[in-house]
Amino acid sequence: MTPPTHGFDTLQIHAGARPDPATGARQTPIYQTTAYVFRDADHAAALFNLQEVGYIYSRLTNPTVAALQERMAALEGGVGAVCCSSGHAAQxxxxxxxMGPGKNIVASNRLYGGTVTQFSQTIRRFGWSAKFVDIDDTDALAAAIDDDTRAVFCESIANPGGHIADIEAIAAVSDAKGVPLIVDNTTATPYLCRPIEHGATLVVHSMTKYLTGNGTVTGGAIIDSGKFDWSNGKFPSFSEPEPAYHGLKFHETFGPLAFTFHSIAIGLRDLGMTLNPQAAHYTMMGIETLSLRMDRHVENAVKVAQWLEQDPRVAYVTYAGLPSSPSYARMAKYCPKGASSLFTFSLKGGYEDCVKLIDAVEIFSHVANLGDTRSLIIHSASTTHRQLTEEQQIAAGAAPDVVRLSIGTEDADDLIADLDQALTKASGPA
Structure with a gap:
């Protein structure tokens, strides 16, 4: 099944999913196995030499996970995908x-707090570093990219503020500098935004969120556009002989699939960030209804955001689906079906009223997650973005007077009523 021949709604159900050849099972089975029997010694050698594609050991490849990878590649318009244990693992x-010791990435300063911490603190242990810039300032972006930069990173729709990135403009700068653009498409999903069509090299996901949609499992994915020249002199992992495979050159051997094969044959082999087959199964079932859920998420988010914007207790709302948003003009280009359902709003009563509001909601769940069918609420500055300085929190859209909402698929009127009663307890009647 090739992506150009089918619509999104068909692909989200059928891509990667074929009747099981052994039993005829229509739903992709959970292949709960560690290893796979080789046909003979030559078959085993060919698999280990990357001369034949197949299954060796489930840290590397698994039929259930492989089906999900094919589906993710189809939905994002990539040539291949690699699934792993979480969104952070995918990054x-x-x-x-x-990367390599002394190399750096240039990243948007409007990222999820955990990503900022991973890039500003954790990756230093590998000898890598990150520079954070206003991703809308393409001059600043270009100036930040130096001879040691190996990637540019942004989110299609930023978590938590809902800012929509100008992917084509960012990609133009990245291309001119000879480095790949990595776009986190978690908040938008491929139903609302397809970053590869706008110039992204790689797309990453926390499949834990909207893709699974039910808050049951964690998972991550990297989708490869297959369009980048890995032999431009900056990426020896792809262009130079690989000692572990007797001098094989990944880009020369696998062409557009160089990144995908490398990430499985070396990334999963040595980092071991494996997605288990049961999690892959749950995620595939979630994806089958992705477009239906996202339409409802968007519909509800517009209603709730419009109501909040006119409420006198609210200072501002950041939802990109509102005409008042600076990202509204970009929505038509990058997210024509809607701006997802993640956004923030500020209370005039400040931090104290935010805390009271969160403690007073009844339908909204106070959890550190997003993209669930259930509506979720959190105070980012004291939780998901707690590790950041106040200046970083403000830049990321997570100031102390801000609450983040992930609007679910319940009845929008019930969600509004819940927020109204909670706001009354926190800030008084409207």
Whole structure:
């Protein structure tokens, strides 16, 4: 099944999913196995030499996970995909073959707090570093990219503020500098935004969120556009002989699939960030209804955001689906079906009223997650973005007077009523 021949709604159900050849099972089975029997010694040798594609050991490849990978590649319009244990794992997996000691990435300053911490603190232990810039300032972006830069990183729709990145403009700068653009498409999902069509080299996901949609499992994915020249002199992992495979050159051997094969044969082999087959199964079932859920998420988010914007207790709302948002004009280009359902709002009563509001909600769940069918609420500055300085929190859209909402698929009127009663307890009647 090739992506150009089918619509999104068909692909989200059928891509990667074929009747099981052994039993005829229509739903992709959970292949709960560690290892796979080789046909003979020559078959085993060919698999280990990357001369034949197949299954060796489930740290590397698994039929259930492989089906999910094919589906993710189809939905994002990539040539291949690699699934792993979480969204954070996907980010490290994406950077792993690109980086080296002394190398850096240039990243948006409007990122999820955990990503900022991973890039500003954790990756230093590998000898890598990150520079954070206003991703809308393409001159600043270009100036930040130096001879040691190996990637540019942004989110299509930023968490938590809902800012929509100008992917084509960012990609133009990245291309001119000869480095790949990595776009985190978690908040938008491929139903609302397809970053590869706008110039992204790699797309990463926390599949834990909207893709699974039910808050049951964690998972991550990296989708490879297959369009980048890995032999431009900056990426020896792809262009130079690989000692572990007797001098094989990944880009020369696998062409557009160089990143995908490297991430499985070396990334998963040595980092071990494996997605288990049961999690892959749950995620595939979630994706089958992705477009249906996202339409409802967007519909509800517009209603709730419009109501909040007119409420006198609210200072501002950041939802990109509102005409008042600076990102509204970009929505038509990058997210024509809607701006997802993640956004923030500020209370005039400040931090204290934010805390009271969160403690007073009844339908909204106070959890550190997003993209669930259930509506979720959190105070980012004291939780998901707690590790950041106040200046970083403000830049990321997570100031102390701000609450983040992930609007679910419940009845929008019930969500509004819940927020109204909670706001009354926190800030008084409207």
């Amino acid at each position: 490290i997996m994406a950077l792993f073959p690109l």
